[in-house]
Amino acid sequence: MARSSRSDAGRSLAELLGEHGGRLPAAAAAPEQVGRRAEYDLIRPAAPARGHRQRGFGWSPIPAPLTAYRASTAEIGGVFPLLTANGLPPTGALLGYDSLTSGGFYCDPIGWLLDGVVTNPNMIFFGKPGAGKSTTIKAFLLRMMMFGARTLVAGDVKGEYEKVCTAVGVQPIALGLGLGARINPLDLGPLGQGWGTLPVEERRTRASLIFARWVVLLKALVGARGVPVTPADENAMSTVLAELSGWSRGEGHLTTVTIPQVHDMLARPTEELARQCRYATTQQMIDETRQVTDALGSLVRGALAGLFDDFTNINLDWNAPIQSLSLQRLDDLGDEVVGIALACVNSWSRAQTDMRRPGEITIVVRDEVWRQMRLGVGAVQSLDADLRLSRNDGEIQVIIAHKPSDLLSVGAAGSQEVTIARDMMALCDTKVMFAQDPGIADELSELVGLGDIARDWVSGWARQRHGRAVWKVGDRLFKVTTVRTPVEIPLLDTNTALVAETAKAPVP
Numbered sequence: 001m002a003r004s005s006r007s008d009a010g011r012s013l014a015e016l017l018g019e020h021g022g023r024l025p026a027a028a029a030a031p032e033q034v035g036r037r038a039e040y041d042l043i044r045p046a047a048p049a050r051g052h053r054q055r056g057f058g059w060s061p062i063p064a065p066l067t068a069y070r071a072s073t074a075e076i077g078g079v080f081p082l083l084t085a086n087g088l089p090p091t092g093a094l095l096g097y098d099s100l101t102s103g104g105f106y107c108d109p110i111g112w113l114l115d116g117v118v119t120n121p122n123m124i125f126f127g128k129p130g131a132g133k134s135t136t137i138k139a140f141l142l143r144m145m146m147f148g149a150r151t152l153v154a155g156d157v158k159g160e161y162e163k164v165c166t167a168v169g170v171q172p173i174a175l176g177l178g179l180g181a182r183i184n185p186l187d188l189g190p191l192g193q194g195w196g197t198l199p200v201e202e203r204r205t206r207a208s209l210i211f212a213r214w215v216v217l218l219k220a221l222v223g224a225r226g227v228p229v230t231p232a233d234e235n236a237m238s239t240v241l242a243e244l245s246g247w248s249r250g251e252g253h254l255t256t257v258t259i260p261q262v263h264d265m266l267a268r269p270t271e272e273l274a275r276q277c278r279y280a281t282t283q284q285m286i287d288e289t290r291q292v293t294d295a296l297g298s299l300v301r302g303a304l305a306g307l308f309d310d311f312t313n314i315n316l317d318w319n320a321p322i323q324s325l326s327l328q329r330l331d332d333l334g335d336e337v338v339g340i341a342l343a344c345v346n347s348w349s350r351a352q353t354d355m356r357r358p359g360e361i362t363i364v365v366r367d368e369v370w371r372q373m374r375l376g377v378g379a380v381q382s383l384d385a386d387l388r389l390s391r392n393d394g395e396i397q398v399i400i401a402h403k404p405s406d407l408l409s410v411g412a413a414g415s416q417e418v419t420i421a422r423d424m425m426a427l428c429d430t431k432v433m434f435a436q437d438p439g440i441a442d443e444l445s446e447l448v449g450l451g452d453i454a455r456d457w458v459s460g461w462a463r464q465r466h467g468r469a470v471w472k473v474g475d476r477l478f479k480v481t482t483v484r485t486p487v488e489i490p491l492l493d494t495n496t497a498l499v500a501e502t503a504k505a506p507v508p
């Protein structure tokens with residue numbers, strides 16, 4: 001049976017009133033929206049206060065616990081838009097947190113370079129002993145391993161990187177008297193590979209790089225003995241190197257040279273060599289280069305004996321995540337020997353990194369650099385050249401010093417050494433400043449260009465806890481605390497032995 005549509009739908013209120021002669025009032029027209037513009041929509045709340053009640057829409061059953069403050073516009077002007085850091089992108093190694101924002105702090109020197117935050121990826125660390133410099137660097141290189149970065153520790157004076165190496169399955173290379181490992185600082189390095197097959201132009205370019213490194217190192221070593229190197233001495237050393245390597249006989253030859261060979265040829269020059277070096281006789285050459293020759297001789301018999309005076313018998317494995325040249329066994333022989341060993345290892349390491357595969361990230365760590373800087377102008381120049389010449393793409397140089405005077409004490413104010421040391425600061429666009437005593441913080445502030453507030457952070461805030469440092473990344477400042485994970489603590493801690501001994505000691 002068909003039902004009437006009327007009985008189905010029922011009557012509306014308007015119809016009911018109409019049947020009884022009444023009328024509903026007309027609905028009021030919506031008010032006209034005067035002056036409404038599209039951009040007002042942008043500042044309308046996009047979501048209800050607790051979010052949309054839908055899965056994945058961030059609905060919150062309780063409102064966020066916000067604190068309300070009242071302030072005049074004058075006061076608000078001081079805090080708005082609230083305290084934020086000039087943030088860096090969250091890429092690279094997560095090191096800890098930034099105390100200004102409580103956000104994570106990521107260290108990514110190559111990323112910073114690509115983003116134009118810094119002009120080079122090199123970093124220099126300052127801080128009083130025990131402030132946490134090495135810990136932060138070890139945490140950095142461990143965490144960068146996840147991005148495929150490889151590290152070379154060019155001279156581990158305290159042997160503290162050994163634990164990190166063994167933890168990732170790498171055997172560190174220990175250099176020490178009687179240990180058998182030997183490095184020839186005058187190695188050709190990878191630049192000498194496949195020499196016979198290289199085009200002539202390429203050979204010349206590579207030879208000039210190799211000779212420049214050799215001469216700078218020899219000057220540093222001779223200078224370490226307190227002997228100034230004159231331009232005539234430098235010319236004699238270059239000529240001897242060209243002769244011994246075979247370069248003077250044409251581009252087809254380039255063989256490795258050792259420091260004792262250089263010494264012997266300077267001590268007993270041939271007439272031909274004396275003539276090439278523009279000395280009238282062999283005796284005149286011997287007399288005029290005597291100081292340089294004797295300085296090299298004493299190194300060959302003393303500090304370099306058995307370690308740096310013959311052909312290299314170790315190999316670096318560039319596929320390993322970390323390689324370390326440990327100098328811990330030399331520490332008892334005194335600062336000068338360690339400084340000389342560092343100069344040799346640093347120069348050799350530069351040669352090894354000359355031909356890395358492009359695009360790879362390599363971190364070269366130079367811890368305890370102050371020991372090398374103390375040797376004088378030649379050593380400073382050598383370090384400067386290492387930084388300047390090894391700016392291959394993807395290479396991060398990390399230098400660790402204690403205080404600015406490590407770099408500046410090498411010469412009188414305004415001297416050539418000081419100028420080089422200041423330039424070196426520019427070659428490290430990221431400066432990391434751990435705790436310092438107030439006087440040193442003033443020096444640092446002047447050298448790095450910190451303001452008063454940041455200087456007080458270095459001498460106050462940073463001293464309250466290990467691992468705190470002011471980071472100057474290009475022009476931006478951050479207050480960073482490095483955080484060690486429980487897995488890392490046994491690898492990074494340099495006080496473990498001390499703590500264990502203290503625990504054993506009887507309580508008085």
Ligand SMILES: Nc1ncnc2c1ncn2[C@@H]1O[C@H](COP(=O)(O)OP(=O)(O)OP(=O)(O)O)[C@@H](O)[C@H]1O
Pocket residue numbers: 127128129130131132133134135136466467468481482483484492493494495496
């Ligand atoms: N981020 C950190 N959190 C907690 N403790 C730390 C941190 N960094 C360092 N420490 C503690 O400080 C000790 C010394 O640190 P580290 O060896 O890194 O100092 P350093 O600045 O390299 O000293 P030196 O100049 O003598 O080489 C560590 O063994 C550890 O106990």
Ligand SMILES: [Mg+2]
Pocket residue numbers: 133134135367
């Ligand atoms: Mg250290």
